[in-house]
Amino acid sequence: MGFSRYNSSHSTAPSAPELPLESYVHQQHQPPPPPPPPQQQNQYQSYYGHPPPEPAPPRPSSSYVQSGGFPAGTRSDVVRAFQMVDKDGSGFIDEHELQQALSSGYQRFNLRTIRLLMFLFKNPYDSHRIGPVEFAALWSCLGYWRAIFERFDKDRSGRIDLMELRDALYSLGYAVPPPVFQLLISKYENGSGKAELDFDSFVECGMIVKGLTDKFKEKDKRYTGSATFSYDSFLCMVIPFLVSYD
């Protein structure tokens, strides 16, 4: 995470999370390092050469796979949520089953959000289903995002406004440049240019940024802030987002 950051002029720059994140993040995902103080950054300054640590994607190996294909240490409610919907015991669940499984710990996400999550967390060799390892990673990531969301939803209304969204994305390690942010929120705005996002929309919005940033980073391994694509690789990178976003 944390590919690019910028120092916005607003005075509510986020600091280290205040909520007990440990209750959400206990597995593979570590919280990103707190952003450096604004005065040390220029606008659009990136972590060139100093990319923040990216949690390694969990991979099954005999040393840490427990019964059922879950990484050792996976919480029992996560295992239960998966197994409850995997009725045929195949070890894989589809998008509708994922929607149902996440309902038990989070909420019933919009199917569009589910497809985006599925696309971003799926095993690269199976595009339509996810297994225990991916499910555990997704559950853990959502827990972290939920903690960030709740931190900015100060009145516990279940919704955050656009300024809070920007700060929340920043806390997740994504400094979304203003023009990009404007595009991103255009779908949530009402006529007066205001909007509030619930957790579902927050996840959708943030996962678009995360997904595209991750893809970009694959082509910008040295963190120069720019990347070169062939026509084919550009199309191959972008089209899955459109297809999964159906």
Add this chain to the structure above:
Amino acid sequence: MGFSRYNSSHSTAPSAPELPLESYVHQQHQPPPPPPPPQQQNQYQSYYGHPPPEPAPPRPSSSYVQSGGFPAGTRSDVVRAFQMVDKDGSGFIDEHELQQALSSGYQRFNLRTIRLLMFLFKNPYDSHRIGPVEFAALWSCLGYWRAIFERFDKDRSGRIDLMELRDALYSLGYAVPPPVFQLLISKYENGSGKAELDFDSFVECGMIVKGLTDKFKEKDKRYTGSATFSYDSFLCMVIPFLVSYD
């Protein structure tokens, strides 16, 4: 159009359109030149240095704007289709009105396809509405695409299969490389890997390719086949597709 072409090994390489395209294409859009014979091309060979002519987007000017803001020579049924849905006479129509207006000449497109069309043809200064100039260009473009579609829909079933889709896109000037094509059609395939597309899906599919290719070309003005993006410009380019594709 016709940014990149490749010589596929199939034997049904399209030749010049057989249908009387003049009845569809009568305004700004010219049919792309017929693809060169396969034996003159390498796989993925592009028109580097010899980009096919791209029809200039119509722009209103006092010399050719007729009453109602339409380019001179616009067919009366096109003007009528627009004015019928522009009930407040503002000279602009929104996505629902566009859906209704196109119904009179083509069909009732899926709202998702309508949003994609709106995004690709809209005036850059008004993201939620289109005016007469853009409407006339869209109508004309759809006429050309319809002619191509019908040429490949040999049995007049209203549907084309995946091989025909590939050839039809090729006729439109888009040689979609096999891996990209696989991604693109994944949403239309049934379990057995087969699919048929109606005109609505054909337009959706083709407009995704056209839109992304046009965006890529903006960054590859010399037709080298590769383009460099900053992180910001990459996000700004891709996110509107996701938002419009809602």
